[in-house]
Amino acid sequence: MSLPNDDNMSPHAQLSSHFFADLLDSVIADVASECHRIGRLGLDRNLDEEEEELRLSAQARARVADSSNSGETNSKYVVDIFGQTHPAVASEIFDCMNCGRSIMAGRFAPHLEKCMGKGRKARKVTRSSTAAQNRHSRGSPSSTYSYSNSTSMNRLPNGAPGVTGEEYSNGSFEDL
Amino acid sequence: MTSKINHHQKINGQIFPQPCPHLADFRARSGSKPFWALQDCLRVKPPGGRAAIRRDPSEVPRCSTCGDASHPRIYACMACAAVSCHAPPQSSHAATHAASSGCSRRDHEIAVDVDRAELFCCVCRDQVYDRDFDAAVVLAQTSGSLLKPENLRKRRRIDYRPWTPDLRERTVMVNNASPIDGTSTSSDDLPLGLRGLNNLGNTCFMNSVLQALFHTPPLRNYFLSDRHNRYQCQSKNGVRLCLACDMDAMFSAVFSGDRTPYSPAKFLYSWWQHAANLASYEQQDAHEFFISMLDGIHEKVEKDHRKPHNQGSGDCCIAHRVFSGILRSDVMCMACGFTSTTYDPCVDFSLDLEPNQGSSMKTGSTKLSHSCNGEANKMKSSQNCGISTLMGCLDRFTRPERLGSDQKFFCQQCQIMQESLKQMSIRKLPLVSCFHIKRFEHSSARKMSRKVDRYLHFPFSLDMAPYLSSSILRSRFGNRIFPFDGDEPDTLDDLSSEFELFAVVTHTGKLDAGHYVTYLRLSNLWYKCDDAWITQVNENVVRAAQGYMMFYVQKMLYYKASENQVAS
Numbered sequence: 001m002s003l004p005n006d007d008n009m010s011p012h013a014q015l016s017s018h019f020f021a022d023l024l025d026s027v028i029a030d031v032a033s034e035c036h037r038i039g040r041l042g043l044d045r046n047l048d049e050e051e052e053e054l055r056l057s058a059q060a061r062a063r064v065a066d067s068s069n070s071g072e073t074n075s076k077y078v079v080d081i082f083g084q085t086h087p088a089v090a091s092e093i094f095d096c097m098n099c100g101r102s103i104m105a106g107r108f109a110p111h112l113e114k115c116m117g118k119g120r121k122a123r124k125v126t127r128s129s130t131a132a133q134n135r136h137s138r139g140s141p142s143s144t145y146s147y148s149n150s151t152s153m154n155r156l157p158n159g160a161p162g163v164t165g166e167e168y169s170n171g172s173f174e175d176l
Numbered sequence: 177m178t179s180k181i182n183h184h185q186k187i188n189g190q191i192f193p194q195p196c197p198h199l200a201d202f203r204a205r206s207g208s209k210p211f212w213a214l215q216d217c218l219r220v221k222p223p224g225g226r227a228a229i230r231r232d233p234s235e236v237p238r239c240s241t242c243g244d245a246s247h248p249r250i251y252a253c254m255a256c257a258a259v260s261c262h263a264p265p266q267s268s269h270a271a272t273h274a275a276s277s278g279c280s281r282r283d284h285e286i287a288v289d290v291d292r293a294e295l296f297c298c299v300c301r302d303q304v305y306d307r308d309f310d311a312a313v314v315l316a317q318t319s320g321s322l323l324k325p326e327n328l329r330k331r332r333r334i335d336y337r338p339w340t341p342d343l344r345e346r347t348v349m350v351n352n353a354s355p356i357d358g359t360s361t362s363s364d365d366l367p368l369g370l371r372g373l374n375n376l377g378n379t380c381f382m383n384s385v386l387q388a389l390f391h392t393p394p395l396r397n398y399f400l401s402d403r404h405n406r407y408q409c410q411s412k413n414g415v416r417l418c419l420a421c422d423m424d425a426m427f428s429a430v431f432s433g434d435r436t437p438y439s440p441a442k443f444l445y446s447w448w449q450h451a452a453n454l455a456s457y458e459q460q461d462a463h464e465f466f467i468s469m470l471d472g473i474h475e476k477v478e479k480d481h482r483k484p485h486n487q488g489s490g491d492c493c494i495a496h497r498v499f500s501g502i503l504r505s506d507v508m509c510m511a512c513g514f515t516s517t518t519y520d521p522c523v524d525f526s527l528d529l530e531p532n533q534g535s536s537m538k539t540g541s542t543k544l545s546h547s548c549n550g551e552a553n554k555m556k557s558s559q560n561c562g563i564s565t566l567m568g569c570l571d572r573f574t575r576p577e578r579l580g581s582d583q584k585f586f587c588q589q590c591q592i593m594q595e596s597l598k599q600m601s602i603r604k605l606p607l608v609s610c611f612h613i614k615r616f617e618h619s620s621a622r623k624m625s626r627k628v629d630r631y632l633h634f635p636f637s638l639d640m641a642p643y644l645s646s647s648i649l650r651s652r653f654g655n656r657i658f659p660f661d662g663d664e665p666d667t668l669d670d671l672s673s674e675f676e677l678f679a680v681v682t683h684t685g686k687l688d689a690g691h692y693v694t695y696l697r698l699s700n701l702w703y704k705c706d707d708a709w710i711t712q713v714n715e716n717v718v719r720a721a722q723g724y725m726m727f728y729v730q731k732m733l734y735y736k737a738s739e740n741q742v743a744s
Binding site: 018022025026028029030033034036037038039040041042043045046050053054056057058059060061063064065078080081082084086089090092094096097098105106107108109110112113116118 | 183184186191193246247248249289291292294303305366370372374375376377378379435436437439441442444445448449452455456457563565567631633635636639642647650651654655657703707708709710711712715716717718719720
């Protein structure tokens with residue numbers, strides 16, 4: 001490594017740059033030694049595989065972007081692999097196991113909510129605070145995140161079968 | 177690029193580096209005594225710092241030939257403790273020393289790097305490795321932090337034995353079961369267990385998770401092999417709420433061969449009774465449902481109510497047997513190096529997306545600010561391109577984190593509150609790993625929440641070895657070969673840390689108006705499960721999708737592509 005021209009610098013500056021050069025050399029040797037050990041002991045990650053994965057991923061995204069209008073996103077209105085078509089709202093009819101009435105599948109959840117006396121009208125508190133409360137009070141370890149520093153509110157509330165044109169998506173949004 | 181010489185061997189999970197001929201000679205002549213004799217000279221700077229060789233704590237090593245103390249590499253001869261520098265290509269006084277020490281020259285071939293405590297062969301001019309040397313260094317490094325091998329219960333491994341029914345068993349099967357109708361209108365070549373689920377009204381969050389669970393191999397096998405028979409359970413316990421019975425019913429329905437969409441209505445009814453706080457007709461979170469469901473199965477199936485079962489061992493119920501792992505948390509005092517370790521069971525891994533690295537980064541630049549612990553091998557191309565990856569999130573999850581001065585921890589050794597370093601690692605991997613990506617961002621300043629749509633790359637095959645406690649611990653101590661590595665009860669072959677992706681739950685749309693879809697991998701073909709609609713998709717669609725929950729199963733359980741899914 002070439003040292004700076006001593007003539008241009010004061011002795012003080014020369015010393016500083018010598019120390020810096022030594023420190024830098026030492027750090028480089030540290031890294032080299034660590035990598036050498038990792039390589040020789042077989043502890044290194046398979047970077048080739050990881051790079052290949054990333055390449056495939058980038059390729060996939062490019063291909064999917066190109067064919068974004070191929071109907072992939074609208075698979076709801078096509079024939080499935082068994083050769084069946086289905087209506088947008090599930091039309092199977094069965095009996096409610098709470099009250100016994102015949103209900104259409106696609107409307108079962110809103111019916112059950114009223115039937116069981118659950119839902120926003122029945123409860124006084126918001127879902128978010130109840131969920132947080134329940135997590136602490138229930139104490140079941142499977143829902144304890146001892147390693148998470150963030151709050152437990154990391155949720156994506158969703159369930160709507162479609163983004164547009166769903167008649168029962170009105171009025172079901174919780175105020176956050 | 178790399179030579180094909182085998183520099184190390186792995187036997188039973190233990191690493192055995194291959195010595196160069198000179199090191200082998202040295203070992204043959206002197207054994208490991210010279211390494212242990214170094215103990216007094218090994219100085220370790222806390223916390224958990226690097227070991228150096230100093231005869232005297234304040235010694236400044238100088239080359240005995242040229243008097244230089246500033247060379248980055250200074251070596252002490254293992255035979256005579258002569259200190260020499262090594263500065264190729266200009267000069268190597270270390271090599272000269274080895275070559276010139278007369279008839280006992282061979283003893284002086286091996287030296288030790290005084291600043292890094294690494295062995296060096298002066299003839300090969302290369303760093304070499306030895307288990308006993310590392311053991312001596314580790315002893316010096318860990319005496320301050322009271323690190324001991326862990327004493328978890330040994331789990332016996334049973335070899336896989338293929339099974340076919342004998343005549344008596346076959347008779348029982350024929351008499352008590354009816355064959356699945358193989359003449360249904362749909363194609364017989366399609367995998368069993370593929371069946372659409374009707375959306376009952378904002379229930380795609382539930383459908384997506386259920387699809388993943390129906391194809392979770394250990395869970396599927398459990399229910400399909402009648403391990404929780406709903407008729408027996410009800411006749412024994414009466415008709416009562418049992419989510420496992422409802423699961424059993426759903427597995428039967430989904431694998432029956434009937435391809436018309438199934439309505440999981442009974443299950444919804446049961447689940448709403450179990451999780452009263454989540455029982456409402458509204459859009460919900462798939463991950464929250466997943467956790468709630470596992471909890472429900474656990475409560476109803478827990479085998480022995482008298483003594484509490486360690487959930488980490490998975491003995492309590494099938495849900496934990498499949499999904500439960502054990503996380504290890506180490507908190508190390510920055511002053512003295514004392515480390516406090518705790519273990520907690522977990523049923524999944526909730527990962528933060530890495531903070532935005534900037535979308536347009538040139539391939540040449542790297543961001544050093546992310547490698548806060550200076551691990552050179554972590555600067556991979558993904559950081560160069562600014563793409564978030566699952567492994568990047570796992571790196572982040574297991575990185576040493578400096579707890580701020582407002583989060584001081586009471587050090588038992590120092591007996592005062594000290595700043596500390598916290599690091600997570602995985603003590604025991606579950607059979608099935610579910611990775612949940614925290615795509616929810618809460619901004620307290622703006623009092624709003626938003627969804628993070630940023631793309632996350634996830635691999636089809638995943639090796640979790642770098643995130644195991646053994647690996648994390650080892651890297652904390654300079655990647656030394658731990659003497660007790662092989663004694664760890666769960667030291668496994670490389671295979672057991674390898675996972676295969678089998679299901680991806682994706683989310684599209686906004687926080688309050690979106691949709692869940694699951695992609696399933698069966699016989700290496702991908703199927704999209706969008707409520708009642710099952711379609712086949714190219715793997716590129718899956719790679720490009722926005723992953724929210726990714727399910728991986730241990731490779732040794734993963735059934736490779738087979739030509740015919742249906743057993744005749």
